[in-house]
Amino acid sequence: MLITLLALLAVSAPTLWLLKPQRWRHAGWLAALPPLVVTAWLLTQLGPVGQGAVIREQYVWSEAFGLALDLRLDGLSLFFGLIVAGIGAAIAVYAGYYFEKKTTLGYFYALLFLFMTSMLGLVWADNLLALFVFWEGTSITSYLLISFKLSDPKALEGARRALIVTGMGALAMLGGFVLLGQIGGSYTISALLALPPDTFTSHALFAPMLILILLGAFTKSAQFPFHFWLPGAMSAPTPASAYLHSATMVKAGVYLLARLHPAFAESSLWFWTLLVVGGVTMLMGALIALRQVDLKAILAYATVSQLGVLVMLLAFNSQTAALALVLGILAHALYKGPLFLIAGIIDHATGTRDIRRLAGLAKAMPLLAAGALLAGLSMAGLIPTFGFLAKETLLEVFFHWMESGDPLGLVGLIASALAGALFVAYSLVLIWEPFFRRAAPQKQAAVQHPPSALFVLPVLLLAGVGTAIPFLLGIVEQGLFAAPASAVLGAPVTLHLALWHGWTPVFLTSLLAIGLGLLVFWLRQPVQAAFAQAPDKLSGTGIFDDLMDNLYGFAGSTTRIVLGAPLSAQVGVTLLAAAGFLFYSVFSHNFMSDLGVDWSALPTFYEVVLAVLAVLAALVTVKARSRLSAIISLGMVGAAVMLIYVFFSAPDLALTQFLIEVLTLVLLVLVFYRIPPQEVQPIPKRISFRHLLISLIVASWGFGMALLAAQRPLFASISDYFSLNVLAAHGGNIVNVILVDFRAMDTLGEISVMVVAALGGYALLRASRLRPVQDPTQPSDPAQSKKPASKPAGGKHG
Amino acid sequence: MAERYLALLDRILTPILFVLAIIFLIVGHNEPGGGFIAGLVVATAFLMQILARGDDFVRKLIGVYLQPTMGVGLVIAIFSAVLSLPEGAFLLGTWWKISLPGAGVLEIGSPTLFDIGVFLVVSAFVTSYLLELSRPARGNRR
Known part of the structure; x- marks a missing residue:
């Protein structure tokens, strides 16, 4: 039942938005129905729960990881649930008249109901991690509601401040939850509370855990010295202020403390x-x-x-x-x-x-x-x-x-x-x-x-x-x-x-x-007059803003240091760091005896041809006089590697390599096409020598790694499991089965990252175009360079 | 000049590439291929179009759909992961056998759906970067 009610509210959010409630004068009464249903059901539970009954629901969603959505309705959860749903219904009615046919009403309802879902989930959750997720849900909807009026810079500032303060608090709280879970051996709240209290209070990590959790609760409930975000949140539409920033959300911290009270x-x-x-x-x-x-x-x-x-x-x-x-x-x-x-x-x-x-x-x-x-x-x-x-x-x-x-x-x-x-x-x-x-x-x-x-x-x-x-x-x-x-x-x-x-x-x-x-x-007039004289130091907003400005300044100067060097130097440092960390562990092996490499085995004819081809193409790339020939010979290196994959019967790898080669090659051509043709300047001897040295170190490290990986499995190999079970997974192509079935969680993470990267990259590429045109005689600040690909060899030998 | 030959090549190759992508997507679970590769093939097809007809042409054609496509792909992938929730597991492969009269048995599983999601994300991701990077630079840059 609890999950049904949560689902009802969650579904109401987009539904109300799509219904365009601004068309009806009395739309608020329709919107009030879902929270009224929740309130009514909760009222029927007052009797049994008052007698000590507890309603539990568990939805396992990943048995392998031991993750489940635990919901639990006891006296405290019911009490908070009634406040959230009951006042939510009144707010829904009120908002219908408050927005008075403004087109933003639907959006407001969507946010309001998402908030309601998160808040009810927060007070009903019986799992620390689920509670955390719902907690963040309320922070995000609160952020969107404070910044509801996008044209008001003060509202945006207040929203950002609220999000940063409560978000940092929540992160600290998550750390506290992990400690709590480690100390108590469970993330289920009711199981933790059933333990004797001195399990926690006499534990060595009690103080850090408590402080982390308190940080989360205090930031959320606007306690000193984090109180300043709440008055700044008043830019939200009034129904949201009444609901989130007074009646419900700010009490989430109080709820958490009340929930953990018996243990601490x-x-x-x-x-x-x-x-x-x-x-x-x-x-x-x-x-x-x-x-x-x-x-x-x-x-x-x-x-x-x-x-x-x-x-x-x-x-x-x-x-x-x-x-x-x-x-x-x-x-x-x-x-x-x-x-x-x-x-x-x-x-x-x-x-x-x-x-x-x-x-x-x-x-x-x-x-x-x-x-x-x-x-x-x-x-x-x-x-x-x-x-x-x-x-x-x-x-x-x-x-x-x-x-x-x-x-x-x-x-x-x-x-x-x-x-x-x-x-x-x-x-x-x-x-x-x-x-x-x-x-x-x-x-x-x-x-x-x-x-x-x-x-x-x-x-x-x-x-x-x-x-x-x-x-x-x-x-x-x-x-x-x-x-x-x-x-x-x-x-x-x-x-x-x-x-x-x-x-x-x-x-x-x-x-x-x-x-x-x-x-x-x-005496309010003299009192207020006296107070108006007092300096506005107590608000805390100024201190917070100073801190944020310093943080941005620090990020800027770090970026200038890291990205200020020419690209070739950056690449060199990255590669050397990678090689350096693993150099010792690779070369502490005696390749002649330890690894049992059969040095006498002769390479096949194809292998020799492809290797020679790759080496020649690489040499041409280095010696090329024009950019175009450098790009094309680099592509040839890739093609040779691809053919090696083919001969080692890895068609998927070969296909991917081939497609990536084609795409990068054409992209590089496109990018260089925009830059006026220019003879590649010969690189000074000294720098050339340094590059050679870096290349040799990195290459020998890579060679050693390859030998090591092939000869001595560091862990029991999982590939046997994969190849044994690939048919059970209804697939013949083991690479694909690994990608979309065995390790699908990884792939899901990867494509999520891709989408985020696409949005971020898009915004970056866009922002650089919107920036006012720079004076071409001024060297542009490297930290703000337009796009990395357009100046790959900028600086010393571009 | 070169563009004219490219346009001709594009006419011939682009349909082939799209068909190839679909084949890779369908057979991917048993033969070489799969959503990732199919996505790259589609991106290559659009790259061909960018070279032959210019980035503006392609942007007008599909520009506004790219970001929604990524979102849809992600939603499809997550949906396929949720399908196994009734069995108490997230992302567990779930398969259905549909017997087609006269054509044997068609096996459709949540991994197929997941692969389609991967395909949509990858193709839209790579294509959107290709489009952004091939946009002509402002006149006065070096």
């Missing part, structure tokens, strides 16, 4: 890293959000802050912390998603997202204001919202820590309360300033284009679900909260959730935070 949570490295990184991210995001004026930027930094909270909670190994994590994830998805969507509708209606130009929108868009109120109050964490429930549980975690006698618990409590107060402040800003205040401080934007009720409906639905959950605790808490929390903790969790616990110290702290938040809201 006992280590102190885990505890301190997550606590400090999460805590710093929480405070920093909350503070930077205060200085933003773009609605989406405020929400982006608030998201960074909330992600910090979630990572910080994962540091703890307690029932309350696991519960606070689960509540925090769902509450955040259900208030931040709608708030992003609201920002998109405001942008759509007024043409701006600058909060300084917005005021009094509630009159024109009362439904939207209601949605903003529901979502905003939840973000502020006021009783009786879902956000309140999440915040109470969060504060409780620190109270427990404090009660255990650690003074650091108090620090954590104060920090969380402070972040909570800032959340209150900008929730109120987001509700009050655009919707209810009388006049905007800057030129006020008018509502030109009020949204239809159907456009606002997804916002109300999401915010409504968030509002309803605290009142339905008795029905949903077992499946929706207890089951994922148990998976995070690795032990069954019992629940005692309620909105009202009486006048507990936690509630009083919460009230204090709200009061402080109101104060910050009241």
Whole structure:
């Protein structure tokens, strides 16, 4: 079933694109069907999974390599699956109205559904490598969505930055996965989690493994100091920002940490890293959000802050912390998603997202204001919202820590309360300033284009679900909260959730935070003014860009060094290096006795003729006075080699050699034809001698290699296996059977490389033509030379 | 002048080369040949056309199809690899026997399909490079 649902979403992507959804006004409802189907099925599983049932599916796709697609649905996977599919359905409806018949709608849906497939695969995968593949799938779709508006250079820059940061993190994570797999002896996540935790924590490689995996999770979930890519990702269309960069994708890192929590949570490295990184991210995001004026930027930094909270909670190994994590994830998805969507509708209606130009929108868009109120109050964490429930549980975690006698618990409590107060402040800003205040401080934007009720409906639905959950605790808490929390903790969790616990110290702290938040809201103008003065050093974007510039500079100077030499020198160095590495191993053998070469055997007549022909042709090539005769005599060398293949009964090899000879010969002629005819200058004696020396070394090495290969198999030969089984493989031509059957995986890799090389080469050849014409009197920079084949002997004796 | 003889030769040789390529492709599994060689033969045929009729002619004729052909070839190769997934293996040779009344038994297998994919990639790859490299250089280069 799980694979069917993934396939349904994957197939929906191209289908929706081909259907040209921009033709219909209400296309969004059609697009919402596949994720709704997924959501509905997942809801039916809430009961059984809440009771502890686990659904497993395994699809072996390569038995020989032990590779299988393992899918597993437990409480945590179901929880994330519901968020991804449920919010995905709302986003699909919303996007239909947001793009409003723009032709890019189909492309957007294709990317959205590919993302949805990857994200669901990520949370359902039970294999580290499968998880990695889906992880990269979300990175790539995110990249394409951020750069959705190709004409906007800022969007392209933000997309590149996001891809590089998350891509590097993912590579580190892959290394961590391999270490994890080596330590645990399996790549199956559930099998790894079933091992006793000290298998990992007491292993010598635990620290490197953990750090590598954390790098992946932190980059994906925008933790300090990698947080800067997330605000840059806000160039994506708003439905994508709401979905990927707030509700789902950025939580992938949190998901991974939650998934691995039972195995690692006992280590102190885990505890301190997550606590400090999460805590710093929480405070920093909350503070930077205060200085933003773009609605989406405020929400982006608030998201960074909330992600910090979630990572910080994962540091703890307690029932309350696991519960606070689960509540925090769902509450955040259900208030931040709608708030992003609201920002998109405001942008759509007024043409701006600058909060300084917005005021009094509630009159024109009362439904939207209601949605903003529901979502905003939840973000502020006021009783009786879902956000309140999440915040109470969060504060409780620190109270427990404090009660255990650690003074650091108090620090954590104060920090969380402070972040909570800032959340209150900008929730109120987001509700009050655009919707209810009388006049905007800057030129006020008018509502030109009020949204239809159907456009606002997804916002109300999401915010409504968030509002309803605290009142339905008795029905949903077992499946929706207890089951994922148990998976995070690795032990069954019992629940005692309620909105009202009486006048507990936690509630009083919460009230204090709200009061402080109101104060910050009241004083927001002086506070913002003070913040606007602060230098923009915290963003991290500048540091990253400097690093990238240095990297490009380094690549450029390396290229100039390596490719600056004339071609003949490059070829010489390459050949000498190849010969040099293997020279000793080849000539440490005594060819006269060790190898048992029968030196007395006489060569056949044909062999002598062909060898003499090849040598003569080679001599002519070297001595040729014109390029054309050099090319043709070089072709003759190739022809002689081809005939030798024929006599040694290797027709396939001979055919290939022949065709390649013909193609290269004609190509060389074509290329030289373009260059004005020129007498080949005689090469100076000194250089000529050097070339001779290189040739002799390389030739004797090649000769030795050939003898060695023929006389003493270094490994048990596999050719016997091939020739024995060639008939079983329905083929008579062993070369072809090896290429397309026995070693087809190699061939598949080769043709994939060919396609990539073709695209790259095409782009290079194209780019050099598009470059402005160089001044012919200036010698062109070798590093930028137009095409290698056009100046093969450039430099010294061209 | 030379082009005129080449054009004549091209008329005769190009069809022969294409037929030869198809023969190599079909018999490749049992006799010398195969997708790689057949692809090179097709590229040679187009090289002949480039020499006889100029690169612009060939580019107009097939230029836009080259990159899609590579993609299609790769997809065909991957498709042939997926065919054996029901048996729990990737890229395992799978064969079907189709008995043709009066003409014996035709054996078609996933390696045949794979070879066709290789053929498409190789022919389009080499031809696209031939076309790009035979494009006249800008006027003022050396």
